[in-house]
Amino acid sequence: MAILVDKKSRVMVQGITGGAGKFHAKRMLEYGTNIVGGTSPGKGGTSVEGKPVFDTAFECVKETGADTSVIFLPAPFVKEAAIEAIRAGVKLVVVIPEHIPIQDMMLVRKEAVKHKVTVIGGNTAGIITPGECNIGIMPDIAFAPGRVGTVSRSGSITYYVADTLTRTGYGESTCVGLGGDPVLGSTFDEILWMFEEDEKTRAVVMTGEIGGVYEERAVDAIKKMKTPVIAMIGGIFAPPGKRMGHAGAIVEGKMGTAKEKLEILAAAGAHPAKTFLDIPEILKILKV
Amino acid sequence: MRLYEYEGKELFAKFKIPIPKGKLAQTPEEVEAVVAELKVPVVLKSQVLTGGRGKAGGIKIANSPAEAKNAAQQLLNLKIKGFPVERILVEPKLDIKKEFYIGVTIDRANYKLVVIASGEGGMDIETVAEKSPEKIFKKYYDIDEEMYGFDAIDIAKKIGLGSEQIKEANAIITSLFRFFKKYDAKMAEINPLVLTGEGKLIAADSRVSLDDDAVFRHPEPAEMGIEKRHEEGEMTPREMQAKEWDIPYLDLDGNIGMFPGGAGFGIMGNDFIHYYGGKPANFMDSGGGPTPERLAKMLVLLDENPSVKAIFGARFGGISRCDDFAKGVVMFLKEHGLSKPMVVRMTGNMWQEGVRIFEDAKKENPDNFKNIEFHGIETPIEEIAKRAVELARTAGGR
Numbered sequence: 049m050a051i052l053v054d055k056k057s058r059v060m061v062q063g064i065t066g067g068a069g070k071f072h073a074k075r076m077l078e079y080g081t082n083i084v085g086g087t088s089p090g091k092g093g094t095s096v097e098g099k100p101v102f103d104t105a106f107e108c109v110k111e112t113g114a115d116t117s118v119i120f121l122p123a124p125f126v127k128e129a130a131i132e133a134i135r136a137g138v139k140l141v142v143v144i145p146e147h148i149p150i151q152d153m154m155l156v157r158k159e160a161v162k163h164k165v166t167v168i169g170g171n172t173a174g175i176i177t178p179g180e181c182n183i184g185i186m187p188d189i190a191f192a193p194g195r196v197g198t199v200s201r202s203g204s205i206t207y208y209v210a211d212t213l214t215r216t217g218y219g220e221s222t223c224v225g226l227g228g229d230p231v232l233g234s235t236f237d238e239i240l241w242m243f244e245e246d247e248k249t250r251a252v253v254m255t256g257e258i259g260g261v262y263e264e265r266a267v268d269a270i271k272k273m274k275t276p277v278i279a280m281i282g283g284i285f286a287p288p289g290k291r292m293g294h295a296g297a298i299v300e301g302k303m304g305t306a307k308e309k310l311e312i313l314a315a316a317g318a319h320p321a322k323t324f325l326d327i328p329e330i331l332k333i334l335k336v
Numbered sequence: 337m338r339l340y341e342y343e344g345k346e347l348f349a350k351f352k353i354p355i356p357k358g359k360l361a362q363t364p365e366e367v368e369a370v371v372a373e374l375k376v377p378v379v380l381k382s383q384v385l386t387g388g389r390g391k392a393g394g395i396k397i398a399n400s401p402a403e404a405k406n407a408a409q410q411l412l413n414l415k416i417k418g419f420p421v422e423r424i425l426v427e428p429k430l431d432i433k434k435e436f437y438i439g440v441t442i443d444r445a446n447y448k449l450v451v452i453a454s455g456e457g458g459m460d461i462e463t464v465a466e467k468s469p470e471k472i473f474k475k476y477y478d479i480d481e482e483m484y485g486f487d488a489i490d491i492a493k494k495i496g497l498g499s500e501q502i503k504e505a506n507a508i509i510t511s512l513f514r515f516f517k518k519y520d521a522k523m524a525e526i527n528p529l530v531l532t533g534e535g536k537l538i539a540a541d542s543r544v545s546l547d548d549d550a551v552f553r554h555p556e557p558a559e560m561g562i563e564k565r566h567e568e569g570e571m572t573p574r575e576m577q578a579k580e581w582d583i584p585y586l587d588l589d590g591n592i593g594m595f596p597g598g599a600g601f602g603i604m605g606n607d608f609i610h611y612y613g614g615k616p617a618n619f620m621d622s623g624g625g626p627t628p629e630r631l632a633k634m635l636v637l638l639d640e641n642p643s644v645k646a647i648f649g650a651r652f653g654g655i656s657r658c659d660d661f662a663k664g665v666v667m668f669l670k671e672h673g674l675s676k677p678m679v680v681r682m683t684g685n686m687w688q689e690g691v692r693i694f695e696d697a698k699k700e701n702p703d704n705f706k707n708i709e710f711h712g713i714e715t716p717i718e719e720i721a722k723r724a725v726e727l728a729r730t731a732g733g734r
Contacts, residue, residue, distance in 0.1 A: 068625075068655070075685070124552060144655075146624060149550035150442060151520055154479035157447050171624075173654050185655045187684035189713060202600020207652040207684060208717055215716070228599065229549075231444050257603050261445040282604035286619075287588065306607075322611060325718050 050177035050222045051197065051242040051249070052140055052166065053116060057181050060114035060138065061086035062105060062121060062129045064096045068144075069120035072185055073097055076118075079182040084112035087129075105129070109136040118142040118174065118183050126170065127152035130233075134165045142183050143169030146229060153231040160233060167233025172225035173203030184225065194219015195336065197249040199239040201226050201262075205255045205282065208324050213253075216328040218336065221249040226262065236266035244273045251276045251336045253327055254318070256309060258283030263309045270316040276334050278327055279318035281306040337546045338567050340383045342425045344542030346560060347519065351511040353526070354504075354538045358427030367408035370426045371401040379430075380407050383423040384416045385567050387460065387543075392416045397429060418570040430540055435528035436495055437461055438509055439543075440516040442523075448476040451483070451513060455495040457528035483513040497531070504537045519557065520550030574618075574637060581633045583620065590615025592728050593638035593647040593676070597622055601650060608718065609648065614725035617644045624655045631664025636672055645731040646677045648724035650717060653684025660686075662693035669697070669704040676707060677727040681720045683713035 059076070063069040064086025074097050077083055085100045085108045092103035102108040105117065117133040119126055119142065126148050133141050134156075141160070148170040160167045168175060174184015179193040190207045192214040200206040203225055210220050224239050226232055236254055243249045252275055256263035263281065270277050283306035314320045319330045339347075345355040357374075360383070361367040371378050382394035389395060394416050398404035404426070414421045435457030443450045453473045456464045465472050473494045475487060485506045492505035508529065516524045525543040532538060546557065548564070571579065578585030584599070588606075592614050596605040599621040609616050618641070620634060638644050651661040661682060668674070682690055691712070698705045711720060 123549060147549040149520055149553075150444075150522065150547045151479055151517070151550065154442075154447050158479060185685070187653055187687075189683060189687065190652070200600070202598065202604075203654045204598045204601040204652045205604060207654065208601065208604075211652070211683070211713065212716065231442075231447070235445070255604075257600065265445055280604075282600065282607060284607045285610040286603060286606065287586070323608060323718050325716060 050180065051239075051246050052222060052224065053175050053177050053181040053183055055080070055082065055180040057116045057183075058082055058084045058112065058114045059181075059183060060084060060105065060108050060112065060117045060133070062117055062119045062133065064088055064099070064101055064120070065091050065094070066120055070096055072120060073099070076182055079188055081181050081183060084114050105132045105136040109138060114138060116140045116142070116183065118144060120144055123147045123149070123170070127156055130156045130167060131159050134159050134163050139165055141165060141167045141233070142172065142174055143167065143227070143233060144172060144174065144184055146171035148229055150231045153229065153233065157231075157233055166238075168224065169227040169233055170229040172227035173206055175222065175224050176220075177222045178220050186223070186225070190214060191223065192219040195221055195248060195250040196331065197221045197243040197246065197252045198223040198255070199226055199236060199243075199252065200224075200255040201228055201257050201260055202255070202282070209253050209255060209327065212324040212327055218328065218331055221246060232262065235262040237269040240266055240269040240273060240277065244269070244275050249275060251278065251331060251334060253278045253280070253321075255280040255282065257281060258286050258306045258309075264312060267312060267316040270313060270318050276336070277318045278321050278330050279310060279313040280321045280327075281310045281313075284310070337548050337551065337564060338385045339542070339544040339546065339562060340385065340423065341381065341542050342383060342423070343557075343560065343562050344524075344544035345539065347515065347544065347557070348512075348526075348539055348542055350556075351515045353508050353511050353515070354536070356427040356430060356538060356540065358425050361408070361424050361426055362422065364405045364408040364412065367424055367426055368401045368405040371398065371404040374426065375428050376400060377429040378404060379427050380404060380411060381425040381427065382411050382414060382416060382421040383425055384419040384421060385565070386417045386419055389416050394421065430530050430538065431533035432530050433533050434531045435540075436497070436531070437464070437525070437527045438512060438529050439523065439525035439527065440513055440521070443476065446476075447479070449479060449513075449516070451475045451477070451491065451509070453491045453495045453509075457530075461525070461527065483510050485510060500535055501531065501537055508537060508539070519554055520547040521545065522547050574641060578620075578637055581630070583630065583634055583637070584623070585637065586619040588616050588618055590617045591643050591645040592616050592724050593641065593644035594618050594620055595634060595638060595647055595649040595680075596620065597651050597656065598624065601652070605648065605650060605721065608721040609725060612722045612725045614728055617641060622656060626656055626660065626664070628660055628664035628667050631661060632668035632671065635665065635668040635674070639672065639675055644676060646679070646724050646727035648721060649678055649680030650720065651680070651682045651684065653682075653686055653690070657686040658682055658684055658690030659693060662690035666693060666697040670701075673704065674707045677709075677731055678707055679709045679711070679720055679723045679727060681711040681715060681717055687712065
């Protein structure tokens with residue numbers, strides 16, 4: 049078991065003929081991800097890495113039975129592509145590109161909720177269930193099958209956390225990149241509940257950062273979950289009022305400081321970690 | 337992208353939201369000429385991308401063109417929270433009977449648009465929310481919902497507007513909502529919305545922020561001269577250089593040069609350095625999939641910064657590949673040269689190619705590499721951070 053993706057996932061790559069789409073489709077296939085086809089309007093009937101290309105997501109889903117989509121398209125095209133995939137009947141859409149207009153993402157989210165579809169991203173590194181399915185751009189080397197789930201705003205933080213879990217023998221059940229954009233398809237609490245339902249996941253590491261609005265939503269889930277949650281928040285020493293990269297990562301007054309987020313999560317019952325090396329120490333104490 | 341007050345007002349006017357008949361000026365002489373055409377007294381309002389300009393002395397009242405010229409001279413010498421005053425909006429002084437607040441923003445966590453209104457205008461709305469939350473009214477909307485007139489009227493009544501102003505208020509509030517959606521705003525505030533002695537409603541100030549990621553689909557603001565701008569006040573020369581190269585960069589007050597990959601670890605790595613007793617000299621973000629040229633420029637920024645005593649490098653290749661990373665570092669070593677000790681960890685996508693590129697370059701010129709310590713996935717990143725702190729110490733920094 050795992051959450052969101054496994055070896056049975058039938059993956060469609062939207063934008064499979066573009067540079068990034070092609071490169072990462074090849075990598076995902078090499079990992080063993082079950083890619084069944086892709087889309088590229090105007091290139092229907094061709095193929096990439098031996099997988100059929102369709103003009104539309106509707107055709108791709110109909111012909112291949114795809115149930116998961118990963119989008120490798122420029123930001124202005126994401127709204128259409130995601131809504132098309134949702135209406136075509138997939139259950140999961142992973143939005144890799146960054147800088148999706150906020151209103152577009154809000155529309156996508158509304159459509160997703162209506163159709164009970166999960167959308168991850170934008171600006172996500174993707175999702176991986178080690179040994180089974182790697183969707184997105186995550187580097188294989190960091191991951192190994194195991195028993196800790198991870199959910200993070202940032203790609204590189206996901207890699208470092210997984211790298212640490214892999215090195216210390218815990219491994220990962222599933223790693224979810226929530227994404228770095230200001231408005232995201234899914235929130236921490238939603239992913240935490242999925243991990244709570246998953247038998248294989250014995251603990252969850254959630255990593256957030258300054259300025260995000262979704263960390264606070266995790267409070268209620270953490271309080272009610274039986275699975276322990278380890279929390280880490282980046283930006284404890286960030287200079288206030290300065291923008292640090294991610295559009296979402298700007299401290300707005302007192303609200304959203306890293307220290308405050310960590311305190312709120314710890315009060316809800318999460319185990320705070322300062323560095324990645326703290327994570328295996330906490331897992332040892334929790335007897336995971 | 338934050339807009340200046342005058343830019344926000346120009347956009348409001350396109351939606352028939354009433355604004356004072358003002359004019360923009362950039363020199364004391366221009367201000368004098370503008371005032372000669374207006375009814376005195378006038379208000380001179382400094383145009384800066386920050387709040388609190390009133391308290392900082394950024395707003396002045398003048399009763400004649402000569403007085404206005406003098407006041408303008410003072411304003412143009414002013415710096416408000418690091419923002420130099422370069423433009424002044426001149427408007428006839430309003431006869432204020434009462435002030436209101438109307439704003440539209442996004443509740444990101446709950447995926448809703450929210451219209452906020454209050455009878456306590458003119459103040460910072462966050463302060464009102466904190467001190468007297470009962471004086472704030474909110475209505476939530478889905479992104480694809482319209483705002484009806486009856487909703488606007490309900491809001492107007494709640495904040496204390498009377499029947500005489502209801503039609504006007506309806507038009508203003510629904511227009512603000514339409515404006516917000518049409519231009520992909522993140523925030524649109526009228527604060528204060530002034531009720532004049534004559535019983536008219538007028539938007540006395542504007543605070544508008546547009547979604548940078550949606551600017552591409554709005555030609556109108558660009559045609560009005562509204563373009564991307566720096567919004568964080570004064571920049572250091574190095575920050576300006578970085579901006580020219582399109583690299584997100586901030587100068588900090590430490591001595592460890594941070595070369596951390598993406599923003600996520602850029603933020604976290606900064607914390608790590610602090611935990612191990614060091615202080616970063618900067619924040620930097622390579623962005624997704626940087627070219628070797630861009631990476632080389634990032635290193636130039638660090639190597640040429642005299643405060644930097646050691647460099648902390650990290651690359652966990654995802655969308656940003658290790659081969660490109662290695663090419664960038666090698667390009668920098670060849671063309672510029674490294675004058676400071678540097679410790680780097682590189683792993684992730686295409687790491688084997690990255691290592692090969694380094695080895696080939698090292699064979700060619702071992703001297704270029706004398707200041708670099710390389711690590712791969714076997715060394716925890718925490719060890720790299722500790723080592724950087726150590727290197728900065730031994731290099732003579734503190």
